[in-house]
Amino acid sequence: MIRRRRLRASEGIRALVRETNIQVSDLIYPMFIVEGENIKEEISSMPGIYHYSIDRMDEELDRIREAGIRAVLLFGIPKHKDECGSEAYNEHGVVQSAIRHMKSVNKDLVVIADICLCEYTSHGHCGLVKDGEIINDETLELLAKTAVTCAKAGADMVAPSDMMDGHVSAIREALDEAGYINTPIMAYSAKMASGYYGPFRDAAHSAPGFGDRKTYQMDFHNGREAMRDIQDDIDEGADILIIKPALTLLDVLKNASLHTNMPLCVYNVSGEYAMVKAAAANGWLDEKRIVMENMTAFKRAGAHMIITYHALDVARWIREER
Ligand code: PBG
Ligand code: ZN
Numbered sequence: 083m084i085r086r087r088r089l090r091a092s093e094g095i096r097a098l099v100r101e102t103n104i105q106v107s108d109l110i111y112p113m114f115i116v117e118g119e120n121i122k123e124e125i126s127s128m129p130g131i132y133h134y135s136i137d138r139m140d141e142e143l144d145r146i147r148e149a150g151i152r153a154v155l156l157f158g159i160p161k162h163k164d165e166c167g168s169e170a171y172n173e174h175g176v177v178q179s180a181i182r183h184m185k186s187v188n189k190d191l192v193v194i195a196d197i198c199l200c201e202y203t204s205h206g207h208c209g210l211v212k213d214g215e216i217i218n219d220e221t222l223e224l225l226a227k228t229a230v231t232c233a234k235a236g237a238d239m240v241a242p243s244d245m246m247d248g249h250v251s252a253i254r255e256a257l258d259e260a261g262y263i264n265t266p267i268m269a270y271s272a273k274m275a276s277g278y279y280g281p282f283r284d285a286a287h288s289a290p291g292f293g294d295r296k297t298y299q300m301d302f303h304n305g306r307e308a309m310r311d312i313q314d315d316i317d318e319g320a321d322i323l324i325i326k327p328a329l330t331l332l333d334v335l336k337n338a339s340l341h342t343n344m345p346l347c348v349y350n351v352s353g354e355y356a357m358v359k360a361a362a363a364n365g366w367l368d369e370k371r372i373v374m375e376n377m378t379a380f381k382r383a384g385a386h387m388i389i390t391y392h393a394l395d396v397a398r399w400i401r402e403e404r
Contacts, residue, residue: 102382104374106400110153110194110347111146111393114285115139115180117161127281128352129359131391133159136176136183143187149397153192155241155389156180157286159201166210167202171227178235185236194268195232197225197242197253200288207290208244208298216297218246225249226256233262241268241324245298250318266321268347272308272334275299278327278353285352308334309341316344324389327351329376332383339384348380350390358392370399 089099114125114133121135134142146154158177160169169175177195184193199221200208209221221244229240240257242249250269257265275296283289300308308331312323323342325335326349338346358376362369373392380388390396 102378104377104381104388104396104400106150106397107152108381108385108387109151109393109396110155110387110389111151112155112157112389112391113139113142114157114159115176116159117176125281125285127284127356128391129363130395131285131355133285136180139180139183140187143184143191145394146191147188149394150401151393151397152190153194153387154184155194155196156184156237157196157201159286163202163204165204167199167224170197170199170202171224171231173231173234175231178231181232181235181237192238193236194239194241195229195235195237197229197232197240198244199224199228200244200290201286205291206283206288207293208295209246214292218248218298221246222248222252226252229253229267230256230260230262233257233260233265237265239266239268239322241270243270243273243324245270245273245295245300247314248318250315250320254319267319268322268324269315269318269320270326270349271312271315271320271323272325272331272338273299274302274308274327274331276302276327276330276351276353278330278351281352281356302330305334305337309337312338312342312344316342321345322347322387324349325385326389327354328380328385328388329354332379335380335383335385345386346384347387347389348383348385350376350380350388350392352391355391370395374399 116133118135122138123133125131160176181193198208205211207216209216322345324347325331328348328350361367
């Protein structure tokens with residue numbers, strides 16, 4: 083008889099044949115930085131995640147360092163929003179200042195700047211709006227400017243999340259021209275228009291004021307089309323690909339892992355986090371088990387790195403296992 087159970091008999095044997103392991107170095111921790119002073123405010127739909135002003139960030143930076151987390155993804159929330167998101171590409175904007183501060187506190191921390199306009203525009207769209215439409219090519223220039231200001235502030239990587247066509251090549255060109263030839267682009271390549279971003283939009287005050295994001299984010303019915311977007315970003319010079327949401331795009335992640343040889347990052351998004359936290363708070367799920375099972379599924383499907391709001395907890399749980 084074939085006895086699979088031989089290799090399941092003890093924790094020691096199971097550990098030997100284990101195919102997938104999560105390491106702290108796989109984790110990227112997202113942070114929300116708000117303009118202002120003395121702000122530390124919990125985001126109600128994302129328990130355990132806070133808005134920080136720059137002068138209050140250090141306590142979180144200490145936790146990140148103690149947890150052994152090496153990379154963060156930054157989102158900025160400005161006081162002033164306008165039609166063309168001018169604070170996004172202000173050299174002294176909230177994100178640019180946060181990057182400078184973080185690199186001065188811990189120069190080894192990999193600081194990744196999310197590049198988009200939606201946190202900065204009064205209408206909440208990821209691009210410029212003209213006659214009720216989100217216009218592509220004019221937006222590219224602003225995204226490129228944003229990326230250059232972040233690189234200049236010391237960002238180690240830029241992560242365009244806008245889903246405009248041609249964004250990677252526009253940003254690559256601008257970075258190269260400004261001398262940042264070695265700043266990698268971590269491109270959101272397969273990003274679906276998803277209900278799972280709800281809590282993030284509360285956090286970033288970035289819900290679109292009219293319409294939705296379906297004319298630029300992908301239709302979640304289409305897995306084959308996702309592979310074309312991925313190929314476009316590879317051709318345009320992306321260094322790392324992001325796929326999101328994580329739980330509902332495991333098929334796309336697996337395909338990308340089989341059909342490309344790119345480094346792959348999965349984004350375990352705000353709604354996925356909120357679901358787990360809500361169920362755990364009610365005692366309906368064992369939070370640690372569920373989170374580690376999710377993280378393992380991402381890696382098993384081919385992710386090399388994971389952006390997750392659970393990062394501090396995951397790091398602690400990995401440490402406790404040892
Ligand atoms: C901004 C951006 C979003 C997310 C990452 N970058 C929101 C959106 O596209 O509406 C979602 C992250 C999350 O839900 O955790 N373009
Ligand atoms: Zn956006």
